[in-house]
Amino acid sequence: MKYFDLAGYNASRIVQGCMRIASLDKKEIDMLIKTDLDCGINFFDHADIYGGGECERKFGEFLKDNPSLKDEIIIQTKCAITNGYYDFSKEHIVRSVEGSLKRLGVESIDFLLLHRPDTLMEPDEVAEAFELLSTQGKVKCFGVSNQSALQMELLQKYLSNIKLHINQLQFSITNTGIIDSGLNVNTEKAEAVDRDGSVLDYCRLKDITIQPWSPLQHGFFGGTFINNPSYENLNKKLKEIGEKYGITDTSVAILWILRHSARMQPIIGTVNTERIKQIAAGADCNMSRQEWYELYKSTGKTLP
Numbered sequence: 001m002k003y004f005d006l007a008g009y010n011a012s013r014i015v016q017g018c019m020r021i022a023s024l025d026k027k028e029i030d031m032l033i034k035t036d037l038d039c040g041i042n043f044f045d046h047a048d049i050y051g052g053g054e055c056e057r058k059f060g061e062f063l064k065d066n067p068s069l070k071d072e073i074i075i076q077t078k079c080a081i082t083n084g085y086y087d088f089s090k091e092h093i094v095r096s097v098e099g100s101l102k103r104l105g106v107e108s109i110d111f112l113l114l115h116r117p118d119t120l121m122e123p124d125e126v127a128e129a130f131e132l133l134s135t136q137g138k139v140k141c142f143g144v145s146n147q148s149a150l151q152m153e154l155l156q157k158y159l160s161n162i163k164l165h166i167n168q169l170q171f172s173i174t175n176t177g178i179i180d181s182g183l184n185v186n187t188e189k190a191e192a193v194d195r196d197g198s199v200l201d202y203c204r205l206k207d208i209t210i211q212p213w214s215p216l217q218h219g220f221f222g223g224t225f226i227n228n229p230s231y232e233n234l235n236k237k238l239k240e241i242g243e244k245y246g247i248t249d250t251s252v253a254i255l256w257i258l259r260h261s262a263r264m265q266p267i268i269g270t271v272n273t274e275r276i277k278q279i280a281a282g283a284d285c286n287m288s289r290q291e292w293y294e295l296y297k298s299t300g301k302t303l304p
């Protein structure tokens with residue numbers, strides 16, 4: 001497993017997403033987290049809403065049973081989606097973090113992200129909430145999720161002593177919105193339309209880490225594209241490259257994200273320990289530029 005410096009943390013290049021762990025029993029959670037750690041994955045992504053709080057609670061139970069592993073684990077959680085709308089108020093952010101701390105059974109959260117943009121945001125209120133949580137030692141570092149470049153820039157303006165380190169965005173071989181407009185710039189193709197304010201370039205410019213979510217899903221939670229008959233060419237290519245490097249098709253799909261030159265830290269959502277081992281094994285491989293573009297084009301996309 002490769003690591004990089006993320007706000008002073010020695011963070012694994014792959015994150016374990018915890019959105020799908022609510023239905024696992026104690027033994028399965030134990031096996032999942034220990035497999036992650038054995039594979040070198042030390043970064044775990046939560047949200048206050050995952051499983052209605054069950055995901056954080058079950059993770060907290062694991063930490064309580066394994067206190068010696070606490071220091072090896074970097075915990076991230078998200079807040080601001082609530083009751084079918086978004087809430088960036090100071091009161092909501094602070095209350096949400098207190099709930100997460102309680103469920104996780106920890107004194108501080110390493111990274112807190114705002115889950116989805118709240119168009120009613122008062123940036124000075126968010127800044128007050130972040131500064132309070134930081135001064136109280138309840139949150140160490142901050143970031144956002146699903147935000148455009150200018151949304152980040154606006155919020156950052158109000159955060160005098162706090163840097164936004166992360167933007168969690170949907171990105172996979174089949175969901176390439178954040179790279180399409182850059183590849184098709186200055187053309188009349190539909191893909192040239194910039195839907196996110198060049199967020200990829202902005203993140204690179206500001207040394208912000210991009211955490212691609214749902215790296216194996218097509219559409220918006222449409223199911224995995226792996227072995228999906230609607231993506232025949234892609235799956236053929238994944239297998240072909242996998243055979244060359246001695247890794248699985250699933251690993252190749254994650255490696256494709258890691259091969260991008262931005263600070264990419266994909267969040268895998270599988271709870272299957274065999275798949276986790278395969279993905280981790282593949283993460284240390286490399287992929288040529290040509291292979292990378294062949295995979296991009298295997299879903300039907302064209303280059304100008």
Ligand SMILES: NC(=O)c1ccc[n+]([C@@H]2O[C@H](COP(=O)([O-])OP(=O)(O)OC[C@H]3O[C@@H](n4cnc5c(N)ncnc54)[C@H](OP(=O)(O)O)[C@@H]3O)[C@@H](O)[C@H]2O)c1
Binds near residue numbers: 017046224268269
């Ligand atoms: N910020 C946001 O708005 C946002 C949104 C969504 C998710 N997230 C984060 O991103 C994480 C990952 O999201 P995700 O779970 O959608 O990611 P994902 O890794 O794309 O999908 C995982 C799902 O795909 C299945 N899968 C993976 N490989 C497979 C294969 N080879 N064959 C068949 N099924 C396969 C898994 O089943 P098995 O478990 O059986 O392998 C699991 O149900 C979440 O846990 C969460 O932390 C963030």
